[in-house]
Structure formats: structure tokens, C-alpha cells
Amino acid sequence: STKMYSFSVVTLFCSSFVGSSLQSNMSAIASLTNESEDSSQKLDIPINPPAPCEVLKENDNIEQTVTEEMLDEVAEICLTETDTISLLDIPSSIFVTEDADDAGVIKEKNNQYAELCKNRIGNDNYLEESAQTFSGAPKDKHTQSDKIAKEDKGMIATTWDIYDSFFDQNKSPDNDKDDYTESSVGTSKDQEKSGEKSGSSSSYTVATGNSTWLILSESFRHSLFVMERIVVGKIFQPKLAAYRQLPILKGNVVMLIVEDPDSTAKPGTEEQSEEGEESASSPSLEYLWAFSCELTKGCNITSMAWNKINPNILAVAYGDFDLSNCKPSLICCWSLKNPMWPERVFHCDSWVTSLDFSAINPSQLAVGMYDGTLAIYDVQRQNNNARIADSSKCSERHLHPVWQVNWIKEETLFLREGGAEALISVSADGRITMWSLLNNGLGGRDLMELKSTQNTKKKRKAAGTKTKTECFLSVLTRGLCLDIHPTDSCIYLVGTSEGLIHKCSLSNSQNVLETYQKDLCPVNHIEWSPFSSDVFLSCSSDQIQLWKQDYFTPVFSFTSTQEVVKTIRWSPNWPTIFAAIIGRQLEIWDLDSNILAPTIVHHAAPGVKLMSLLFTTGTDCVFLGDSDGQITVYQLKNLSVGKGEKVKLKANK
């Protein structure tokens, strides 16, 4: 039996087809399958493949059946060899023909080799030896291992992760915290249950044992501190914004309570300024907030001072106004960012009368006390180590109450004292003393003694004559207040209890430069005007006087009620405004609008006395300290101010 192949296979191997030799080709194909490797040589086929159209015609004749006779016929096959087709010719590089250039070299090498071979036969250098290695018997050995556990882990390579790994590869890993966290995972579950049972209804602790280090850590304290400020700040946001003259957030905030019925301004309308312009609302004080806490409730406020560098820090001295026995008093440093709790609380043994912050070392607070001691506190330190120096061991200390302390820049004369700032204190023993901070405390030097003029007429005593009597106080008069000239720090003013105001100089310790006197009432407070350098204000028992530097009688006198004027302050923002505490009310005077009556009068709450007063630079607020331990912040509203830089006074003589 023959196999039938389709002609498409045949066309690959055969070329031309002739119709009569169809059968012969068929058997040729049969032999082709058996001896396929010789097929390319045995077939007398030229290589050119036939045109496909010819093949298609031949395909039609396939339909004949193959008969036995056809198969028995003898077919003649002629096989001839084709010409040698040279497909590839690579000439040998080793076997070189005689004609080549370097044939001579190769011949030489060949000769050398032949000689070597000859010599090899009897030569000792060349020995033939055979070697045999033993092949060890193979042995089968079985081993078993634990299953290799595989785990898939995925990671996102974030920028910060790469950064962290890069920088941490130099540092050794901190293993302590790891131990803590591991152990806390184990034990916290046990303590959870105990915590639930033992906890109170309002708060309980979970995993206490291992977490106390966390709570005591520095960064936690800092976070708490910031958080407290933020929580309180949210409550006080509208008030603080009004203080700082910023727009106030509306909605979801505490609304402002307006105490004064005259005031028409509301917090939300800060931006709408037409209200202030159209309505002729009278000047008034608007209550903003009060600094108070339980620690200071009920204490008397004796003195307040702003920090010279950080405008948010206020130092307040609390003490009970009891002249018979000096009870210990408190000094608190408040920050505006937290009106609910002071940042620092210092305890003082004696009643504090005066405070002042230093301008050059802004954390140093000078404190003058009722028992005559002067102390310097460093407010950056915590409560117990804060007092860095005091004058209690100094020989020049005051034996009587220090009524005022001021820092003064000593740029001009006393450079040998060291440091650029010194303290001046005025005391009831009649001395004005300059102190400087030495290594072992304070060192003092008397600047001036306030000589009493009660026994003589109203003119300056001649220099050098000092009547010595047994009683110390009859020679010297009590100094009550002090103010240093704002621009020329060599000049200062002192007010005495006899009603005299002396203008003194740092360089002259024997004589006063000038004396001003109106009456015999003690001068409670003196202040230079921050805008005009030759104008100052003084207050005594019932009057406020405005003086000009070279005139020996006051230019203006202000009286409103017949009560004691406790203190006065110039406003640092407007040249014509000052405030005074007279009796039980706070009066704001505006010299531009009215010199006969105060512009704003604010009465203290019943049962509360007003004790202390401070203005702030940059904002229109006034701080009022009272005898209940509260410092209330008021905003001055609707004052028509701002004209002119200096107070121009006409001397009406």
C-alpha cells in the first residue's frame, strides 16, 4: 500500500511535473519517505521550484486510483551527482602554504619540534608515567530538614523612611525603649482588668506600671503645656483677638459680654468701622477678661510690671496690705496666652512693693520689698531656685521699706561697676541706692540722700550742712517714688513724702539739680511723659499735677474727687492720655478733649479696691489690679486720639 501525500508537500521537493510521469513521481515520493537523508542527492530535480499555476493544473489529475499493474511496472531512475556546491570556505590558519610570508617561521618551529621529539626518547626530563585514581564507592545518604517557613512582606518605600534609615544607620539602636514596650504589651492586658475595677467613675488608668516614665518625660510636659494654652486660647480667643486688634472668629466661640451700656461696639463688628464713625458713642472702657486663679483669689495686688522684651509676660505681686505683720506674698508671672493659670509662682517672705523687669537680661526681675530687701529673680527658672541675688547680707541694704525699684542703663559713667545695667531703689529711709549684680549677691552704693526740709523754708539746703540728730529719720525724708528720664538716663526724679520732687543726676550725689513743690502732701507717683521729654506728671493726695521741666510750679492741676490719688500712668500710645486711680475709681484723662474732667470714669465693683494700673504699648488696653486678686483687662474705646506727637504746652504764668 502506498501512502498518499497531498501535492502541497510534493511541491517542496519536486519541481516540474509532466503529466505522463505522474505515477513515476508518485513512487519516487514513496521512496523519498524511507530514505529521507539521501533524498537531496538522489532526485534528479533541478532546484528551481515550479510555478504554482502549473502545479494547480496537475492537481486535477490526482483523482486516478492506483492499480496493481502500475505498481509492478519497473521504473527507471537515473541518479546523477550535481556539481560540488561550495557553501563555505575557511582557509586554514595553522596549515600555511609554502608561498606565505611567515611560512619560514612555521617551518622553523616545526623543525624545532621535530628535534625535541627526537631528544625526548632517551631524555630523563621526559618520562612517561601513568597514574590511576581510585574512585570511591558511592553511597546513598538521606537527610531531613525542618520546613523552611516563608513569609511575604511588603513595604512602601516612602521618602521619609529612606531618609530615616539613611541617617539612623550611624546611630546605635536604642534598646531600652524596646524593652519597655515589649513588657508593657505583656503586662498591660493583666492590668487592664485591674484598672477597670479599681478606677473611679471619672478617670482611671490603664497599664500604669510601665507608663509613669512616659508621663514624667520632658516632652510630655511640653505637650501638656502647649495643649493647655491651646485649650484656654480657644476659650479666650475673641478677647485676646480684641486685645491684639485682630479679627475675631465668628461662630462657635464665646460671645463677649459688654458691661458698659454706653458702648455700642460689638466684637463681630470689628471690621465694620462705620459704626464707630457715625454714632457719637462716648468713650468707654470695655471689659475683656481677667487674670485670676484660686491661688491668688482674695490677695491684694501691689505691683505689676511688663516684661521689656516679651510683650506677653506680666509679673504681678500679690500681698496683703497689712502694715503690722508682713505676711508672705506671691509673685506670679502670667502669660497672655493663658489667663487661667500663671506660668510661674514665686513665694517671697516679705510683702513686695515694687517690681521691674530688666531690659538687657529680660528674664531678670527686680523685686523691692517692705522689709527693705531687694532681690533679683530669674523667671526662667522654676520656683525654688529663682532668687539669684538679694541684698539682705549687704551692708548698704535698706532698713526701711523699698518703695520703688527701677533698672537703669549705665552706659555713661559707671562702667567700672561691670555689666550694663544697674538697679536703683528708693526707700523710706531716705536713700537712693544703686545696686549692681556681683558674683556673690548685690553690691550697693548710695547715690543720694534725701534731706529733710521740714524745718526750713522752701528752698534748697546748702550743700554739706547736715544736722546730725539721734533719730535717723528726721534728717532724711522718705522717698516714695522714682522715675528715670526716658532718653537721658542720668537724670531722674524722686518724689518724697514731704511733697517735694527732686530732679537729680547720677553724677551728682550731693546736690539735687532742681526741686519742684506744690504742697506738702506726699507724692505717690511720678512719671515722665514717654512722648515729651520735658514733661512729667506727679500725683499726691488729692491732685494730679503736670509739670514742665524748667517751671517750678505745675503747668496744670487736675482734680476730680477729693480722694487720694494712688497712682498715675501715661499712655504709651497717645501723648495726651493718662490714667489715674483715684479713690475707688479709675479715671482716664484726655488732655486733648477735656482738661477739667476725666474722659472715662470707671467705678470699682463694690467691696473691691483698685490697687494698681498698667498700660500696654501697641494696644489700647489698660490692666487694672484690684484687692480681690484679679487683674482685669479693659479696652479703651472711642477715644478720639492720635493727633500730634508731642504734648505742646503753653506755659501760662
Added chain:
Amino acid sequence: MAEVEETLKRIQGQKGVQGIIIVNSEGIPIKTTLDYPSTVQYAGLIQQLVMMARSTVREIDPQNDLTFLRVRSKKNEIMIAPDKDYFLIVIQNPSD
């Protein structure tokens, strides 16, 4: 220690403060003033939020780090002070 307790008490006593939670670095609340289920819920959710926020901040600049996070919503405000060892969470309702 007493100072820290006092400060916590003061914060708790401020107007509108609904709760304070201190969570350690593993997400386990250490100290809380809310009930236990809420605490656990807050701790878990806020930890994820803080990680996302911190990742965002550091992705932009790896030398920067998250210091504080405030989430203000209609009903209250959640303030979070994160650190590598703990979170301090305070929930305050400002309109009370």
C-alpha cells in the same frame, strides 16, 4: 508628678473639655477621662490619622515633622499632640 496631675486636672476643668486621652506608642490608652469603649475607639482611629498626617508631612520634606494636629468638626474639636512615644488627645466643645 504632682505638677503634671495638676495640669491635667486644670485642662479637664476648662470650659467645654469633654475628655483627655493619653495613648502610648502602641495604641494602648494609658490615661483617660472618658469611658473605656470610647477611649479605645478614639485611640485606634486617631493613631491611624496621626500616622497618615505624619507620613504626609514627612513625605514632602523628610526633615520636617508633625507637631500638632487639630480636627475641627461641627460638634467639637479634637486636638492631638503627637510624639514618637505617645499621643495626647483632648476633645473640646467650644460652644458650651
